[in-house]
Amino acid sequence: MMPIATIILFSAIAKIWYSLPLIVVVSLCYGATRHEQLREIVIYSIKTAIWVLGFMAAIFLIVMLTGYWI
Amino acid sequence: MPEIVYTQPEGEPVHVNLKDQYWAAFLAWLFPGAGHIYQGRYAKGLLFMVCIMSTFLYGLGLGRGRCVYATDSMGKLNYYYIGQVGVGLPALPAVVQSIKTSGGKDPFFELCERFPADYENVGMRYHKVDRTQEDIPRERTLKDGLMAPPPGPISLNDADSLGMWHFDYKHMFEIGVLYTLVAGLLNMLAIYDAFCGPAIITMAQKEELEKRKNKVKGDL
Numbered sequence: 001m002m003p004i005a006t007i008i009l010f011s012a013i014a015k016i017w018y019s020l021p022l023i024v025v026v027s028l029c030y031g032a033t034r035h036e037q038l039r040e041i042v043i044y045s046i047k048t049a050i051w052v053l054g055f056m057a058a059i060f061l062i063v064m065l066t067g068y069w070i
Numbered sequence: 071m072p073e074i075v076y077t078q079p080e081g082e083p084v085h086v087n088l089k090d091q092y093w094a095a096f097l098a099w100l101f102p103g104a105g106h107i108y109q110g111r112y113a114k115g116l117l118f119m120v121c122i123m124s125t126f127l128y129g130l131g132l133g134r135g136r137c138v139y140a141t142d143s144m145g146k147l148n149y150y151y152i153g154q155v156g157v158g159l160p161a162l163p164a165v166v167q168s169i170k171t172s173g174g175k176d177p178f179f180e181l182c183e184r185f186p187a188d189y190e191n192v193g194m195r196y197h198k199v200d201r202t203q204e205d206i207p208r209e210r211t212l213k214d215g216l217m218a219p220p221p222g223p224i225s226l227n228d229a230d231s232l233g234m235w236h237f238d239y240k241h242m243f244e245i246g247v248l249y250t251l252v253a254g255l256l257n258m259l260a261i262y263d264a265f266c267g268p269a270i271i272t273m274a275q276k277e278e279l280e281k282r283k284n285k286v287k288g289d290l
Contacts, residue, residue, distance in 0.1 A: 018245050021128070022252055025121045029256045033263045035270060036076070036084045038113050 005067030009060075023052050076270040086111070086267045098264035100158045102126075102257045105264030118260040122253050126157050129249025135181055135216040136235050137246035140164040143219050143231070145172060150247055156254030156261075167218035177215025184212045187228035196234055 031045035072091065076084040088094060089109050098105025103119030106112070130138060138161055140151050145168075155161045167177050183199035189210065199211055212221040212231055220231035229237070236243050271279070 015241060025125050028117060028121050029259055032114050032117055033259045033269060036086060036268050
């Protein structure tokens with residue numbers, strides 16, 4: 001049976017969609033402070049976005065596994 | 071008028087003319103992207119303007135125009151506003167609204183009216199006021215305004231205006247605060263970029279970094 005903490009985590013998953021526009025905007029603005037030409041800004045932004053998504057996925061897994069452990 | 075030339079590890083050197091740095095930084099704060107446009111960096115200016123303004127306006131919309139306010143009804147600073155004001159002119163109406171409502175006056179751009187928690191008719195507590203009704207004692211209603219502080223007293227026991235905003239708009243209010251705060255913080259990055267230029271890693275810096283890496287590897 002799925003633990004309560006995990007159920008709560010999955011119930012809030014719809015709100016994670018709100019993070020997508022933020023990830024795009026933050027990646028672009030951060031990329032723009034590191035480069036001057038648009039092509040390089042976009043490439044750097046994609047790398048930053050992947051890094052942020054990976055970090056979020058890692059936190060998600062930790063929280064989910066902690067739910068099983070609790 | 072400093073012009074910086076970045077020699078990149080690959081490709082052509084990049085020339086950036088910062089013009090008057092202080093003026094550019096002020097313009098960048100005043101309106102997102104304006105500092106870069108003044109410096110002739112149009113593409114980056116537009117990028118910052120679109121990204122930051124869309125985030126700020128979307129957040130303001132999610133919070134129904136209420137999630138950006140400078141002070142509460144007691145005049146105490148709203149700490150989120152320190153970050154939100156980074157977006158410049160678009161967040162400054164909150165200061166005007168705080169000054170306007172500080173003497174108990176009504177805000178500009180009224181969004182709705184509510185009955186206070188201690189209104190005589192218990193069944194009507196904090197309901198939104200129907201403006202078509204003529205028999206409502208208007209002097210007692212609390213008026214929400216665009217970027218205005220939450221009206222009325224702050225209460226730990228009864229529902230106050232801020233509590234009702236959270237109740238009415240659910241998680242949207244918090245997410246609106248988050249979006250507008252992030253927009254303000256991102257504009258601070260844009261201000262830095264307008265003042266100092268992009269933080270491009272030059273050939274010399276890249277060589278220095280590689281030297282350090284090799285040194286660490288050698289030590290290990």
